Each structure stands twice: as structure tokens, then as C-alpha cells.
Amino acid sequence: MAYAEKRGKTWRVKYKRPDGSEGSESCFPTKSAALAFGREQESRIRRNEWIDPKGGRMRFAEFTTAWIAAARLSANTRAKYESFLRTRILPEWGDWQLGALVGAHLEISGWVTDLHEELAESSVASIFACFSTIMNAAVDAQRIPASPCARIRVTSGGYETEHLVATPVQVLRAAMRLHQLGSHSDFVLCLMASYTGARWGELAGQTRAEYDRVNRAIRIIEPLTETAGVLAKGGRDVSEVPTEGRRRRARTKTPAGTRWVQLPPFLAALYEALMASHESRYVFVGRRGGLLRRGNYRRRLWRPAWDGDPANPDPARRVPPILRGFRFHETRHTHRTWLAADGVPEVARAARLGHQLQGMANVYEHVTPEMEEQVLACLTRRWQASIRELHPAERDLLLELVPSLRLEVEAALAAGLGDDGAKVISQIPPRRRAR
Numbered sequence: 248m249a250y251a252e253k254r255g256k257t258w259r260v261k262y263k264r265p266d267g268s269e270g271s272e273s274c275f276p277t278k279s280a281a282l283a284f285g286r287e288q289e290s291r292i293r294r295n296e297w298i299d300p301k302g303g304r305m306r307f308a309e310f311t312t313a314w315i316a317a318a319r320l321s322a323n324t325r326a327k328y329e330s331f332l333r334t335r336i337l338p339e340w341g342d343w344q345l346g347a348l349v350g351a352h353l354e355i356s357g358w359v360t361d362l363h364e365e366l367a368e369s370s371v372a373s374i375f376a377c378f379s380t381i382m383n384a385a386v387d388a389q390r391i392p393a394s395p396c397a398r399i400r401v402t403s404g405g406y407e408t409e410h411l412v413a414t415p416v417q418v419l420r421a422a423m424r425l426h427q428l429g430s431h432s433d434f435v436l437c438l439m440a441s442y443t444g445a446r447w448g449e450l451a452g453q454t455r456a457e458y459d460r461v462n463r464a465i466r467i468i469e470p471l472t473e474t475a476g477v478l479a480k481g482g483r484d485v486s487e488v489p490t491e492g493r494r495r496r497a498r499t500k501t502p503a504g505t506r507w508v509q510l511p512p513f514l515a516a517l518y519e520a521l522m523a524s525h526e527s528r529y530v531f532v533g534r535r536g537g538l539l540r541r542g543n544y545r546r547r548l549w550r551p552a553w554d555g556d557p558a559n560p561d562p563a564r565r566v567p568p569i570l571r572g573f574r575f576h577e578t579r580h581t582h583r584t585w586l587a588a589d590g591v592p593e594v595a596r597a598a599r600l601g602h603q604l605q606g607m608a609n610v611y612e613h614v615t616p617e618m619e620e621q622v623l624a625c626l627t628r629r630w631q632a633s634i635r636e637l638h639p640a641e642r643d644l645l646l647e648l649v650p651s652l653r654l655e656v657e658a659a660l661a662a663g664l665g666d667d668g669a670k671v672i673s674q675i676p677p678r679r680r681a682r
Contacts, residue, residue, distance in 0.1 A: 249289055250285070251282050259274075260281035260285035262288050272285070303347075305390060311381055328377050331373070335374050339358055346391060356399050359399060362375075368403065375399070411580070412581045412584045413578075415629040415636075418438065418633065421552050423645055424566070427648070432533075443510065446470065446576070447541055447576070452470045453530045458530075501601065501603060503597075503601050509619060511630065513627065517649075549575055553570055553572075554569075554571050555569065555571075589625035591618070598614045599622065631655075631658065634659035
């Protein structure tokens with residue numbers, strides 16, 4: 248049973264902890280207040296709801312240091328959380344005790360409001376998610392009874408990011424412009440992104456050993472990661488920048504992301520020719536043979552290709568946009584949208600992009616060879632249609648940039664003709680004269 252004893256002008260209560268040791272709390276103004284506290288602790292112990300009051304005295308910064316050292320986080324997530332903590336979270340909450348944060352609902356809401364004054368809504372949501380994750384960890388560690396982050400409105404809701412979807416001819420035009428701005432490797436990379444739906448790291452990290460020449464498919468298993476400026480694949484540093492220690496084995500985003508992606512015939516031919524054009528272990532490399540960095544590539548090549556330069560004072564350099572604001576990741580949205588529009592089953596679309604179906608569909612639905620053939624046929628038709636939609640001058644430029652596509656261009660133009668080689672023209676029967 249809890250009992251109280253006088254300590255100077257205040258009272259101290261003692262009670263038995265779950266492990267049998269004696270716990271105590273001081274500075275109560277009256278004996279009844281001390282006993283009430285002790286009996287409440289014993290009641291919670293009997294209900295298996297007790298949390299050591301001393302745990303709440305740990306400062307947020309101290310708990311965060313211990314948590315981030317023990318948490319299982321990917322290299323990118325760890326770097327992102329450390330940035331949020333250093334710049335936004337610890338300056339505000341680092342000196343607070345965990346127990347004090349439990350009752351700081353209004354203060355936290357005000358902090359979120361202040362963040363909205365400086366940052367975009369998506370950034371505020373990411374920072375708050377990090378803070379909330381740490382507070383939930385404090386609950387799991389029995390440092391505090393509940394998280395103060397519950398029911399705090401972070402985003403306005405109702406607004407979703409609008410993703411752009413490119414047409415096949417827009418993809419082809421962008422690939423041609425990338426060829427002009429960069430090299431043949433950039434031409435193939437643009438087509439690979441749109442006709443496979445693979446992520447940036449999954450393509451930038453492709454090696455020769457991950458290509459199956461028999462089935463004409465790429466193996467996606469170890470994406471190239473970039474954290475704090477350091478490139479890594481499979482846990483091994485591949486940049487020239489030295490780092491401390493080694494990362495664990497790099498994996499795809501989810502287990503379903505480890506997959507084979509079969510290439511349509513035209514793309515397989517381009518991919519194999521690209522591999523034959525250099526001796527690097529990696530398929531996609533820069534002009535000097537180095538690995539691609541996402542930020543540099545976006546700034547130097549991807550954005551100029553898609554956004555154009557319509558305001559350039561030099562008419563020779565003034566080019567219209569193809570699809571302004573189109574991001575590399577939106578090639579995944581484009582690819583899946585193409586397949587959906589062509590009637591490809593959901594299970595085949597999910598498997599190609601490395602997604603996992605929800606519910607029992609993940610157990611009972613499987614990709615068949617007929618589905619795979621349907622995917623390749625649909626992509627081939629879209630490729631041929633994109634060639635036909637080019638203006639004659641654009642087709643001439645395409646053959647000038649990639650002479651090996653001459654047979655592809657001829658096949659695409661022939662596919663738009665009838666069986667007898669003539670254009671299919673709708674025949675409208677003449678009106679019969681009224682008798």
C-alpha cells in the first residue's frame with residue numbers, strides 16, 4: 248500500500264513498482280495529495296497501464312537521439328528525418344520534457360500553423376509526420392501515456408497532387424530533345440522510363456548483369472540510391488566521395504518492387520545497342536562515363552527538354568514546351584495510365600510497376616503469358632502511333648539522330664496503311680434519288 252511521509256514543508260509518497268522495487272514522488276503540498284498520487288499509480292499497475300513518471304522527465308532531444316540510433320530506417324529516410332530534426336523540430340521542442348509535451352496540444356497546433364506560413368503544405372506534413380512518429384515511439388517505450396499529436400489538423404485536405412500524363416508522341420519528342428541536349432543514352436533513358444514505368448534509381452542503377460538477353464527483360468533488384476550526395480548500390484559506395492562505414496544492402500521500395508520488366512522489341516534493340524556503345528558496368532552513364540545524379544540531370548537536361556525555352560531572345564534557341572512541369576516520376580503515372588487505357592488487367596499493371604494488389608486479389612490473381620504479350624503489343628502500338636504523329640520534318644530529325652530506327656519508322660508508317668498498302672478511306676455510299 249502507498250504511504251506518505253513528511254519532508255520539511257511538503258510530503259513524499261512511496262509505492263511499489265511492478266518489479267517490486269519502491270517508487271517515490273516528492274513535493275506534494277498535503278498528505279492526501281501524496282496518497283492520492285500513490286494509490287493512482289498502484290491502480291494503474293494493477294490494470295497494466297502504469298507508466299513510470301520519471302520517464303516523462305526525459306528531454307525530447309535526448310529521447311530523439313536514442314530513437315534515431317535504434318530505428319530501422321532507410322538511408323534516405325534517415326537523412327530526411329535528421330534534416331527535419333536539425334532545422335525545424337529540435338530548435339522548437341528539444342528542451343521540452345516528454346511529459347510536458349503530452350499537455351502541449353495547443354502549442355503544437357500553433358507550431359504547425361507557423362510552419363504553414365513559411366513552407367508548402369507537403370513539407371509541413373512531412374515534418375509533422377516525423378515529429379508524430381517520434382512521439383508515438385515515446386508512447387511505445389512507455390515514456391508517456393499518449394501522443395499529443397492526435398487530432399491535430401496538418402493539411403487542409405480535399406486537394407490531391409495533380410499528376411501529368413504524357414502522350415506517346417510527347418515522350419518521343421522529349422526523347423529527341425534530350426538526345427540533342429545530351430546524348431543517345433538520354434534518348435533511351437526517356438523511352439525506358441515511359442515504356443517500363445521504372446523509377447529513377449531503378450533505371451540509373453541498371454547494370455549489364457541485370458539484363459536478360461533471352462527474354463529481353465531488365466532485372467530490378469538493387470536501385471541506385473543517393474543520400475547526402477553519396478551514390479550507393481547494394482550497400483556499396485559507388486561515388487568518389489568517401490563515407491564513414493557502409494550502408495546495409497539497398498533494396499527496392501517494397502518486396503513487390505523486386506521484379507523482371509520485359510521490354511517491347513523496339514526498346515530492347517535500343518537498350519542492347521546502348522550497352523554495346525560503351526564498356527561501363529552501368530548502362531546509363533554521362534558523357535564522361537560517370538553515374539547519373541538526379542538533381543543534376545533534372546536541372547541540366549530533363550527540365551529544359553520538357554519545359555522548352557519559349558522566351559529565349561535568340562530565335563535559334565527559342566523552343567516551345569512539350570509538357571511543362573512534367574517530372575521524371577510521372578513517367579510511372581504515364582505508363583500505368585497507358586496500360587489501363589488499353590485494357591491491360593490490374594494484376595499485370597501492378598506487377599510491371601512493382602505494386603502489390605490489395606486484399607485477396609494479391610493471393611488469387613496472377614500474371615499470365617497472355618497478359619505479358621498484351622502489354623508488349625499495346626506498348627508497340629503506342630510506339631508506332633507516336634512515330635506516325637510526328638511531322639515529316641520531325642521524322643527526318645529522328646532518323647538523323649538515331650539512324651538505326653529506319654526500319655522502325657517504315658514499320659510504323661506501314662502499320663497505318665491497309666492490307667493492300669493503300670490508306671484506309673471511309674467509303675460513303677451515294678444518296679439514292681427519290682423516285
